[in-house]
Amino acid sequence: MENNLIEIKNLKKSFGKINVLKGIDFSIKKGDVSCIIGPSGSGKSTFLRCINLLDYPTSGEILYKGENVLKNNYNVDFYRSKVGMVFQQFNLFNNMNVLDNCTIGQVKVLKKDYNSAKENALKFLEKVQMSKFIEAKPSQLSGGQKQRVAIARALSMDSEILLFDEPTSALDPETVGEVLKVMKDLAQSGLTMIIVTHEMAFAREVSNKIVFMDDGIICEQGKPEEILVNPKNERTKNFLFRFIVGESG
């Protein structure tokens, strides 16, 4: 399994006495899109945050291109610059305008010169259709606009993989579409992505793999058709059943 971009072995995370992740095994290849679904509190977000070490795992291994990022002296900041993250609450830098949000990391972390950073940022802002707003501060943007800038910020770092933590959950139904469209385009362009989401139709459309998590473990994972249409695990069935009932009722 040499061509796994990220491989995770027996990952555990506990906060004090509460075990949130109870041994996760997971891998993703370059160009793949995985969606993680599951009920609230199942550990989906914690799992995602463990992948780029915003929450430091209690035990286990995270192999990035075959190298364990949890070993001592591994350059965590460098690893994080390769693993981008898009947050539910956008988290744009409030003290900077849209353009600076997308250039600061390139200039300060990747040590690019400002002009090439700006060029790169403008390219991705254009891609998410936010290049008209480069002068705007985050407080002047709508939720959907903020999220699109956040995606451009992550893309500007030329990350190998992008993690999405419920990117549309804080948006109103109308703006969800614009963000999902951007993500769909990214998936088609071959970007590696791991997406925590509650948008089942979207998950089915874009992903090569769907992972169902409950109570800190991966209950079932496989192709979207297998998981969403013919789930084998009891808990997956229950979750999806409630989802369908919830949506139609």
Add this chain to the structure above:
Amino acid sequence: MERTFFEWVGYILGHYGSWFLEGTAITLLISLLGTIIGFLIGLGLGSAKKLPRSSSKIKNFFLMILNGLITCYVEIFRGTPMMVQAIVIYFGMQEFMGISFSPTIAGIIIVSINTGAYMVEVVRGGIESVDPGQMEAAKSIGMSHGQAMIYVILPQTIKNILPATGNEFIINIKDTSVLNVISVTELFFVTKSIKGAIFRTYETFIVAALIYFVLTLTVTRLLKMLEKRMDGSKEFVHASSTMPILFLKKPGEKNGK
């Protein structure tokens, strides 16, 4: 000959106006420099207090000691009157270390250290009031803790704590008056001297009170303006759709570490 109240005030301003001006200048100098230096002390030590725990035990031990020292500094200088600090530092330095400053320099040092002690806690609170998501986002694009603090967290912190800093400045303008105990020729000291020369307590101190009031009022207005400016305008300009966007080379080939 008996003068009325206003005649006395006129007499004082006429004869001792330049004394008042000099005293006011010293008061402003000490309180302004003291506030700025104290602000910087607070920014440094307040940020040091928020350093993340590391995985190495030795580093954590030093962090703990650093934290303890900062706490001692804050508690001691917040817990004793500035007048006492002034005497202890000014005369103590002379007696035990043979170091003597001019009273004005000593005054600036004392006000700075004192303001710093208050600002440490203000800065800590200011850092904590910034949404934790900002730090997470900074880390997620690979910034180190230091970079995240400098480019993302502290700019927002400073904006948050500007009102509290202005408050400190106004308090300092008034509290420099205690420095008269080490003979700093600030406004209060000058006023006392003038009173000694003409034996008119009431009129002389009314003039001093007015000067203090005008100073603090002006500073308050100026700070309000500064805060408004830092908030920025509510509008932004749409970048022109004809703006040239260049796609010259593929992104990020040469950016490895």
